[in-house]
Amino acid sequence: MKPIFHPYFVNKVDGDPVLYIDFLFDRRAILFDLGQLSTLSPKKLLRITDIFISHTHMDHFFGFDHLLRIMLGRQRHIRLYGPVGILENVAGKLQGYTWNLVGNYEHNLLFEVTEVHDDHLLKATFSCREGFQLMHPPQMIPAGNFLLDELAFQVSSVCLDHFIPCLAFCLQEKNHLNVNKVKLQEMGLAVGPWLRELKEAIRAGKPDDTLITIPSGSSDPDREKKVPLSRLRPLVDISRGQKIVYVVDCAYTESNREKILALAEEGDYFFCEAAFLEKDRERAAQRSHLTAYQAGLLARQARVRKLIPFHFSPRYYGSYHLLVDEANRTFRGAC
Ligand SMILES: [Zn+2]
Incomplete structure (x- = not known):
């Protein structure tokens, strides 16, 4: 079978997290996280329709300006989804520039931003022609099972604890x-x-x-x-449709474990952070990150087909293979 989703990391394993998911047969792509984007060609950037942001620590959100620069002056409707605070964060980014010349641009760029709360969503649109000012208060809508529900696929999320809310995502082909x-x-x-x-x-x-x-x-x-x-x-x-799960930046708490296992169950690809080695698990806990062992255990217990550990701490520079080995050996039940 030819899979329709082709996921790959835009940056190296210790670089900013950006998972680019290309769609077969469509000139379309979605992103999980929005770190540094400078290695992506404008052609690839212009395919992006939907961006799912786990949280707005800088390495996950730094690419917004680059995307804005490429999209500006084009007719585009970009949907962004993120945790509590994303509306303020996007507004803050947009208000960092002066927009006195954009009112009569021929093409209009729109950012439709959805802020994910436990029991509802807040949605607002920032329009280039309006100088990206919020013209209407955010609209409150009840939370459904999916952030995005199209004919061929759905995207859902769970909210994890990273000392702040941090979203994990699942892309499921129907x-x-x-x-x-x-x-x-x-x-x-x-x-x-x-x-x-x-x-x-x-x-x-x-x-x-x-x-x-x-x-x-x-x-x-x-x-x-x-x-x-x-x-x-x-x-x-x-x-059966393809299932891709993306988990980054979270503590190894019982509540997070339960949510991740439910989200990732029998996924085809499980992209999971493995920031630290298990021997440094206290440091991982202090920073609210997973170890490679914990990532492997989650992958095994969720019975995923393939684990892709990523988001390695630069402290292991030159030894990233140790993180990959620890995660994969645990996944296969070897430790
Ligand atoms: Zn973080």
Whole structure:
């Protein structure tokens, strides 16, 4: 199966956390955390639609200015999600500049910011044409199960204790739809953008008599076909969707453990901070971070498929392999 999400870290393991998740077939990406972004090309930055920020310690939020610089003057609607205080933090960043010349820009840049509280969300929009001033008070909406819920995927969060609220995120593909190329050939059909329409109709639960337009092929240029969904369903194999979990900056408390295990259960990729070695667990606790051993244990108990430890403390520079080894050996049950 071809996964639709392609996650990778923008910076090195001891650099600012930024997980870039590229979408297959879409010119689209989402980010988990917003640290230093300077190594990302403008082309990649311009694909970003949604940014999930764990907390606003500087290494997780420093990239906001870079993103703003690239997006300014373009027609863009960027959604940001973050913990309590994110509205004030974004407003503070935006108010650090002078905006007297942007009122009549041809294209408008909007930041829609969602602040995640335990039982509700606060949502506000900052518009370039308004000089990024908050024109309306934040709107309060009840918290649902998901921060983002689209046809193909959902993003949820839990709030962890890092001496301050810190969000961990889960990106879950609802179902994985894969076009069976052999069956496609057997039916004499060519690949093309129409397959996207087919997948969307299946995802949306459209009825069997829904007509899907298959464009004319080179062999029959005048014959655009309209085929009922029922005949095309066998072309698409449906399997379990991809699940990506991102956990960074939190204490190893019972409450955090429970929330992480529930969020990460049977995830495909578990990106988990492993800031310290277990021998330095007291230091980790003092700074409200996880050790590599704790990351490995969480991964094992959550039965994830792959653990990717990251966010290593620079004190281990030159020995990061020790953190990776400790996390992975614990994950595999070797210690
Ligand atoms: Zn932090």
